[in-house]
Amino acid sequence: MSPPGLDLARLRDYLGSAHELSAEVIAGGKSNLTYVLRDGTHTWVLRRPPLGHVLRTAHDMAREHRVISALAPTAVPVPRTVLLCADAEVIGVPFYLMEYVDGTVYRTAEQTAGLGPERARTLAYTLVDVLADLHEVDPESVGLGDFGHPAGFLERQLRRWKAQLDASRSRDLAGIDELHARLTASTPASMKSGIVHGDYRLDNVIVGADGRVAAVLDWEMATLGDPLADVGLLLVYWDGLAGLGSNAVSTAVHPGAGFPSGDALAARYAARRGADLTTLDWYIAFGYFKLAVIAEGIHYRFVAGKTVGAGFDHIGEVVEPLVAAGHSALSKED
Structure with a gap:
């Protein structure tokens, strides 16, 4: 069948x-x-x-x-x-x-609860190291020199996600247009461009038997652009979702497993790449906005009966909390 x-x-x-x-x-x-x-x-x-x-x-x-x-x-x-x-x-x-790559995809905090501090640290730092490796790849050298247009990347991303939001509008969402406006008004100058995954997080990788990343999945948003967009979104997923009051968009990072903090991951990334993270809070806020738009698009399809699988019925509840978290992250930068 x-x-x-x-x-x-x-x-x-x-x-x-x-x-x-x-x-x-x-x-x-x-x-x-x-x-x-x-x-x-x-x-x-x-x-x-x-x-x-x-x-x-x-x-x-x-x-x-x-x-x-x-x-x-x-x-x-x-x-x-x-x-x-x-x-x-x-x-x-x-x-x-x-x-098919054999291994484990950690989708829930319950799955990672029993890892223990050593395995949790190994996995976390491997996850960051793979992201740094991705951002070090020269697009031209692998035939991806024309895979995107790095100049004006952040401005185009803001326009694109606003267009995605408008295409999925079916209800009023408090603060989401204001968040977009604040992001647009404070867009930082991009660092050196690279290959951007677009949705890099723990549950988008397969973890092998050795506890390290065996394969990175879900490349549908990949392009050439500002690598800090990946870092900001990773940190949103890493420890930015715990207080949102919904399991519809959740993290696989169990707080008791011994994982290093998001700040520790950011420091590891900065050390690996020599990256300036002064404006990282803007990228975190952008990550919240992007995730809110994605969640609203899924909610739109769920209401229309166009989704497959479980876990969609409460996705709409998380959109406004994500928007509020984005505003808070921008206020930290201010």
Whole structure:
């Protein structure tokens, strides 16, 4: 039986498989849909856009496939890509296949509660080191010199996320337009550009048996731009969500597991790259704004009945607390 969003019979014909296919939705993803696909001999991971409401410029399978393929020879651990299908006739939308990487994805604080301080520190600092490795990659050297337009990156990001918000508006949201205006009025000058993941966090990596990052996932927002945007959003996910009063958008970082603080992660990143973090609070505020827009887009699709999987029914509750946290972070910078 085909899961929502996949026609296994047509997919089997396209792949030329001699075996029946089976697929299941991987829990956790709230944007692009991810499935484990098996034919009795091989195991792959298939990525496709969400059902229904698709925001402009988002959910581009070719971009995801391209950046993962380009990073394969670098120090950044990524799954091996298998194929890209741009023909929407096969399953209704473009999709790509990549190898299945064995390991653990820590999606909840309950999963990390028992790690212990040594393993928690190893994982945390490995996570930061991989991000630093990503930002050290020369885009030209891996064929990604034209993957984005670094000049004016932050200004374009603010316009883009405001457009995404406007495309998903279905209700009044206190403070969100004011937060966008404050961010726009105080946009810092970007540091040296690099490859930006766009949604880098603990539950977007696979952790291997050695406790280190085995693969970085979910590259749908990747581009060329200001690396501190990744750092700010990572810190929002790391220790900025605990007081929001909702599990709809939560962190996998258990406070009792022995993880280092967000400040310690920022210091590690700064030491690795020689980065100036003077304006980091602006990037943290931008991370809250971006996450609020993403959550509102998911809420919009949930209300329209266009989502697959569990965990969406309370996503709308977290949007205004995220906006308030963004205002607080900007006030710290002031």
